[in-house]
Amino acid sequence: MTVREFRLPDLGEGLTEAEVLRWLVAVGDRVGVDQPVAEVETAKAVVELPCPYPGVVTALGAAPGTVIAVGDVLLRVDGAGRPAPRVLVGSGPAPAALTPASRTPGPMPAVAVISPLVRRLARERGVDLSRLAGSGPGGLVVRADVERAVPGRPAAVPGPAAVPGPAAAPPEITGVSPTPGEPDGRPSGAADEVERIPLRGARRLAVERLTRSRREVPDVTCWVDADATALMAARAVSGVPLMALLARICVAGLRRHPELNARVDTARDEICRIGPVHLGIAVQTDRGLLVPVIRDAHLRSIADLVQEITRLTAGARDGTLSPAELTGGTFTLNNYGMFGVDGATPILNAPEAGMLGIGRIVAKPWVHHDALAVRQVVQLTCTFDHRVCDGQPAAAFLRFVADCCEQPTTLLGWV
Template sequence: MTRASDMFSREFRLPDLGEGLTEAEIVRWLVEVGDVVAVDQPVVEVETAKAMVEVPCPYGGVVTARYGDEGTELPVGSPLLTVAVGAPASDAAAPAGAGGGAGKGEDEGSGNVLVGYGTQAPAARRRRVRPSAPGATPGHRSPGPSTAADRTVPAAPPRPVREERPPAAPAATGGSRTDGPVPVISPLVRRLARENGLDLRELAGSGPDGLIMRADVEHALRTGAPTSTSTLTPMSASAPESVAAPVAAAAPARASGTRVPLKGVRGAVADKLSRSRREIPDATCWVDADATELMRARTRMNEAGGPKISLLALLARICTAALARFPELNSTVDTDAREVVLLDEMHLGFAAQTERGLVVPVVKGAHARDTESLSAEFARLTEAARTGTLTPADLTGGTFTLNNYGVFGVDGSTPIVNHPEAAMLGVGRIVPKPWVHEGELAVRQVVQLSLTFDHRVCDGGTAGGFLRYVADCVEQPAVLLRTL
């Protein structure tokens, strides 16, 4: 039986989330203080900008503390909980290369890796570079014997980023921190301060050992914390300090009203749409099509038995055939190389509305699937979106998006291209309308189709040809037989 004196605490921090994610929101705690947890047991459910996942703890023991209430947003590297684990092995008994320091019992953890993918035993150890001594060249390490404290588990949360002073600055800025680098939790915090002209040396960090957190920077911006006149603004970051314009200390007046934070999925959507609007010169064309024959063909397919075919799957099959004819629309733009990259595979994204907001799951390898396979994959991803179990892999890698906004009862739309893709096909509602059919006025099932495309990858002729081919397949599904 382990006595209290034989226990010691291990702090588990929010691990690296992967996929470029830097923060997560606590949705639901799965353990309480005092609970006994096993190695790799999920302890908290978090929502990232990509998906909702459970975070497993790499330590086994008794939960002695939790950090953050449900609804709290935490950056990567922030403490999640503290676990009291068994007594550490002696230095002599510790395995060679055990990371984290003598007497810390690193071998009791499992080596946490990406959120949502469980944990695993560490296969190798990574050396941690100490801060350079004054006068040392960047990346230089002082010679000396290697100790256990110099090693760490490979997938451990990143060390606080140090805000190094610009080499060109001959003197201190006069803030409260003048004796070296400033500890910052992540590059995101450093960038936020830099873009708002905030001198990090004027802040008192609320994290461990004065670590500056994102909340500290945001609080300083809200309250109008003083900034150094030598702080460079983003527009003059390459100019000498002597010509840098001073930054106003007063914060702008805040508008009154209910404030809804842009975070999680909603925040990720806002960032992507803003980037798309900034970078992509988009244009939209549209056409009305008689979908009567397509609806009849779907009815006959489903009457023949076998798995039911969804309308979205038929439209997806039409899209893949059209993209094969017009590959410019299944592409992306490499702005650095000034090249249009025509992609070999078609990964079809589709918009799905959920309680957590709009998400875009991706059907991988859509060009290699038949209509039944497409229908089954759409059903699987839609159900996962509704239950919040989509993985980051399910939400990334799309090359073309199909947006069926007709489910909201609207006829048309001019959507924003899903960056970094080149085009998006929009489908409105299918409704009975007067239509000239075979020279006579009749009531037909009519749908409006729209194509929003990146004008850098093609001109209007290519976009119009793609949309016309899609409309022809909707009006006469037999056209698809040429490519099946």
């Protein structure tokens, strides 16, 4: 046989599924070996998938917006280059060919649902797939169709009028008078519909990781205010971005206090202190909060840190980083001051045991050389897993970082 199936490959890092964002080819297109054919989003990154086979595309395996599992068919390719009817493939009995000319409007049979995940969602939500009109290519039923049809959600089209019955007495509310024209006390025209946003990709991973961290980790946060005037002056003189300066200071602190560059192995009842510093940098993106990792940050110069932070930040926001670039961190640097706040008590990025938080740097009155002056002040926080160390090492680490912010020239090598 010349027709080959390209299935969703194992994407590594424990990933088991991906969402098809868009197709880069169509049925009837000729593709070459290693030509990108689809863009998919995993829990870690957006990636393009290259087809390992040459030939003509005869079938696409999923509509955009569909979540498919590793091993599911992405597309079929005919190596002989023969034309084929336009079909969408999936598990279960193969649906009949769907073409614009042959399909008539109306509900599709359940067999046309291509994804096992869509069928499972419909089963869990009590939705009859045979009554749905699909919005995907060729009338295919996709996940969004099932979510719109969940019983209890407002219908897209008006249904039969409700039969009036006896009016229920309103509940007695003491001390509250409804606004005239608003019998139930709600604003006129208040919407009852609840917006439901599926947890997918990076957002779902963040939910799982943060929930696990809050449930399992006894975290503690300590903080200190520091005079960052000299640090801001060093940035102005050198032209080095603030995050690179803070990364260099953070790494130096972890080398002096390795108790925080660690994790807990609960399966073996061990604390694992990690030699190299793989520093995570929290980056806010359209896909949610991502934490790309600077590998071997302790071996990098200031120039290397600037280059790597720039590359990873851009890649995180563009969705072009690989899963390996978003995992394996040993400690996280989180600059939430960019959002205009002074401090926070963040949740640890499990299984990491520590996080350095940076608040906004703002002019405040400060005692400097025994006199009151206006200085650039920053609040620093250290959140740590109390299982890996006590408060003293964490406080010592934080005090070291604060001292470096106040007198950065020695550490950073400037005169």
